[in-house]
Amino acid sequence: MTLAKSLYRGIIASALAVTIAFCGAAQKKIVALTFDDGPNTSTTVKVLDVLKENDVAATFFLCGKNINKDTRPIMKRAVTQGCELGNHSRTHSDMRGLTVEKMRMEIEYTSHIIKQTTGVASEFFRPPYLLCNDLMHSSIKMPFIGGFSIEDWLPEVDAAERARRVVAKVKPGDIILLHDFEGNDATVDALKTIIPELKKQGYTFVTVGNLFKEAGIEPQAHNKRLYSNVYEQE
Ligand SMILES: [Zn+2]
Numbered sequence: 001m002t003l004a005k006s007l008y009r010g011i012i013a014s015a016l017a018v019t020i021a022f023c024g025a026a027q028k029k030i031v032a033l034t035f036d037d038g039p040n041t042s043t044t045v046k047v048l049d050v051l052k053e054n055d056v057a058a059t060f061f062l063c064g065k066n067i068n069k070d071t072r073p074i075m076k077r078a079v080t081q082g083c084e085l086g087n088h089s090r091t092h093s094d095m096r097g098l099t100v101e102k103m104r105m106e107i108e109y110t111s112h113i114i115k116q117t118t119g120v121a122s123e124f125f126r127p128p129y130l131l132c133n134d135l136m137h138s139s140i141k142m143p144f145i146g147g148f149s150i151e152d153w154l155p156e157v158d159a160a161e162r163a164r165r166v167v168a169k170v171k172p173g174d175i176i177l178l179h180d181f182e183g184n185d186a187t188v189d190a191l192k193t194i195i196p197e198l199k200k201q202g203y204t205f206v207t208v209g210n211l212f213k214e215a216g217i218e219p220q221a222h223n224k225r226l227y228s229n230v231y232e233q234e
Contacts, residue, residue, distance in 0.1 A: 027172050027231055029203045032211040033058040033191075034147055035180040036088055036126060039071040039078075043180045046188040048078060054195040056205035057082035060180065061126040061145070064090035064110035072117045079118045084207035086124040087111050087142065096133045103139050124208055124219070126177075132226065143219035145208055146226035147177030152187045159189035166194050173215060173231035175208060 033051075038044040038060055051058055060078055062085055067075070075085060089095060090109040098106070107125065114122045125142040132144060150165035151157050157165075166176060178187050195205065212219045215230040 028214055029172050029201070030206050030211055030214050031170060031172070031174045031176060031198065031203050032147075032208045033176050033178065033195075033205055034061060034086075034126070034145070034208060035059070035178050035187075036061045037063055037066075037092065037179050037181040039066055039074050040180070040182045041070050041074065042182055043184050043188060044071070044074050044078075046185065047180045047191065048074070048081060048083070050188060050191045050195070051083070052081055054191075054199075056195060057084070057207050057210075058205065059084040059086055059124070059208040061086040061088035061124075062110060062114060062122075063088050063092045064106075064113055065092070067110070067113045067117065075114070075117050079120055082207070084124075084209055085114050085118060085120065085122050086126060086145065086208065087114070087122045088126050089128050092128045094129060094131050095127060095136055096131055100135065100139045103136060107140055107142075127226075130226065134224065137224045138222060141221050143221050144226045145175060146228040147175035148228060149177040152178050152184065152190070153181070155186075157186070159186040160193070162186060162190035163193035163197070166190070167197050170198065170203070171229070172203075173211070173229045175211065175228055175230075 035047055035058060039062055060083060078085060087107060087110045089106045095103055095106060111122050124145045125140055126145045130146055148169055150162055152162050206214060211230050217230050219227060
């Protein structure tokens with residue numbers, strides 16, 4: 001082997017090693033807790049209390065129809081606690097049957113009222129029921145956020161089972177989809193197990209926006225993706 005060739009091979013080998021090391025390092029143990037269908041003056045407040053006690057931030061996907069004079073202070077509190085507010089439509093309907101104009105009305109109402117209330121723009125959209133089609137992807141100018149859910153809307157799935165499912169399923173880069181609709185106290189109780197347990201495993205909780213930033217990924221709108229894990233390419 002000539003000197004040039006062996007030098008070349010050496011460079012390739014070390015570049016490969018650096019790439020492998022970088023990819024390994026890039027998989028940070030980060031996850032985002034997300035809560036859909038609020039805000040309200042009961043469960044949302046309890047979720048915020050648990051987040052505060054554990055010093056973690058999360059992302060709430062709000063329905064515009066639930067925003068009123070009683071819930072606005074709760075949205076402000078969420079932002080003060082470092083939480084992020086996303087858009088979950090106005091009326092929480094299956095948006096696949098809507099015209100472009102009606103889709104935009106659903107989105108713009110909620111985005112406008114979030115900005116007006118908190119001064120912070122919502123950056124992400126979660127489709128109601130995670131149902132979407134091409135027309136929604138081409139009309140709604142925000143990245144679509146999915147996540148893994150654990151059926152935390154079913155009363156028969158109790159708090160212990162909710163916690164067990166999250167802990168069993170979670171992996172680095174995940175978006176965890178939970179609900180803070182009124183009366184969903186089992187999820188509040190599950191959080192009291194989920195957060196300390198995942199912290200013990202070395203996980204850090206971040207907002208959806210920070211999950212993308214930490215992973216070095218620029219989330220895209222109009223790309224027909226429903227992001228559920230920032231490290232997975234669908
Ligand atoms: Zn929902």
